[in-house]
Amino acid sequence: MPDNLDALLLARIQFAFTVSFHFFFPAFSIGLASYLAVLEGLWLKTGKAVYLDLFKYWLKIFAIAFAMGVVSGIVMSYQFGTNWAVFSDKAGPVIGPLMAYEVLTAFFLEAGFLGVMLFGMEKVGKKLHFAATLMVALGTFVSAFWILSANSWMQTPAGHVLGANGQFLPGESWIEIIFNPSFPYRLVHTVMAAYLTTAFVVGAVGAWHLLKDRANPHARKMFSMAMWMAAIVTPAQILAGDMHGLNTLEHQPAKVMAMEGHYQSHPEGAPLILFGIPDSEARTVRYAVEIPKASSLILKHDPDAPLAGLDTIPDDEEPPVGMVFWAFRIMVGLGFAMLGIGLWSLWARWRGRLYDSPWLHRVAVLMGPSGFAAVLAGWITTEVGRQPYVIYGVLRTADAASPLDAPAVAASLLAFILVYFAVFGIGVVYILKLMAKAPKVGEYGVKRGDVGPIRTAGITPGPTQNPLGSETLPTEAPGEREPA
């Protein structure tokens, strides 16, 4: 529908904007929920107060991030219908139930365990509280499970049949739909990305406070834990990314061609282009720095294996190369930078200088947002790389949009941009303010006078509104503490 091209482009920008903004919050809260569970578990196991202090410190930040995720998520649940009506109609019977399960899960999680986790330690006791923390961590994972299943089905649709009315209908087995070919890889890659995102945020906060006071025991503990994550999870993530890439090569070869910048086929082994400027007009990557045959080696495990290029793909089925090519390199580059930090920290740890390496700390602070950037770049790679399809191979993005006039979408896009930057900008400032304060002995929990939203999530009331509850999570009697 060329006459509606502007409305289509605006709708795509609007979806990309709102979903990117939204995903920052879950990307952080999935990892943070697990980190909180680990902290509380270690506290219960060892009785060391430093873990409880850190738990309470990060709990306040978690509450805000979770709330922002909820608020921005409500918008997403309506945007499929407002802007992508044809998609909603056609894919609703398959995608709808997956999303509905996500809603029910998130609803239950939000209504139930989050409130207990935030406010209930005194009311329900340590063990039950730990169970609630575990359920919240599990809940964020289950939420991711359903959403990524839906997204993966759009990338590698399976298990459906085409109805007489043009709808995609569920076939014999829901298992085949839920566990579609790219889902396991995407799930692992995304969840590990969330863990790394959190690890680098925690590491940066720890490093920041180490730079100010290298004796701070809380900063030491969180920096050390984050660096273990960086050293252990980054290599695993690189491996998972490689496997995800091989899966993509099998099911969405055009995406990999765009990622690699392979305009032409290479019958005798394809080079790995490290850098260069893709020129889609001339069908070549200019100023390419490349390693001969390395791409074939990575993708086919054989340096001489032939690799097809975009010349084998009809022009109207080609994804935009430049954006995919660059986003992929940003993601991979950040991944290797993370690996570098992990190795650097191992070396510093081995030398016994983990807490006395100001340059490591400075770089770790700088790398604090790297997870978010890598996650965003990764999503751009996969979402732009599957164009021109919204459901790969079967429904084009251009055919999926709502019949809306361009001015309507332009107005809503402008409104979203203004409101999101203002409202969520303030939320992020609250988070940064909390992070700027060093965690301390006897850290207080979520309570009166805190900055930031604590009531935007969960219907279990905060103690600030709860006539029956108390003001804070418990702090132990001094006698129970041991020097951290």
Place this chain on the structure above:
Amino acid sequence: MDLTVIWAFIIAFAVFAYVVMDGFDLGIGILFPTFAPGRQRDRAMNAIAPVWDGNETWLVLGGGGLFAAFPLAYAVILPATYPLIIAMLLGLVFRGVAFEYRWRDPGHQKFWDLAFTGGSLIAALAQGMTLGALLQGIEVEGRAYAGSWWDWLTPYTLLTGLGTVAGYALLGSTWLIWKLDGAEQAHARRLAIGWGAATIVLMGAVSLYNITLNPEYAARWLSAPEIYWVAPVPILTAITALSLLHAIRTERNSKPFWLGIALFFLGMSGLGVTIWPYAVPEALTIWDAAAPPRSQAFMLVGVALTMPLIIGYTAWAYWVFRGKVADEGYH
């Protein structure tokens, strides 16, 4: 009963739960400027602070459920009411964060109070007008909305929008009668009488307008033998309306609120009678819009497992907050 009918009732239940529960939250937002800054406003907001977020979540369930169980209706109604839906979502964002930010940032409390009221008012108006846009009929061609992006703006939708604003204000003020005492309760009582009368008048006006809107609606209500089946709805509505106005003057606790909910229930039942069995009046029946049984059955399992837990937990949260709002502000 087939799955599609079950799902129609599940969606109707989610919408009803949303409308009455977030309805009183939004109503208090709308009435907020009539309370004096300071203690009065703090108490009014604290009467809903613990529960509003859970209330709002029903909206997600309504939207998500509609997408999953009636994808075609979702795909037609949302583009047809595009500016209303976007305005509602943004209104809810402002309303939601105002709960926090007005306490966190006392320097800008006036601004966030305004955002609280503005967000609530826009959301309520947009929801009422969306309902009106649905009832007045949506132009459908093939499987898509075929109208322009201003079709939803008519005198009728303005009337349903105002009716919803008045109804939410009524629910909000009766909730405050229940949760407050003293001077604030007296103020809520005065508000409830005015907004109660306005709600009843506007409900009547919308009902009469409905009959003129569409001969099929008129036949549903005015011709025999249907009239014998549907007559109890207006009769019960009249009785409820009178009891409500009486209760507002005399009761000190929850009775006006429950009668307000009864009024909403009857109003929604009336709307159900009016549009049944359509999801989009005259264009799509619920069976036209339905997802296949395999999809509806799969989701029904999830609903059956989680809905009792959700309802139980919600009831518990309300139980914890029973009684009047404490005199001392929560903050």
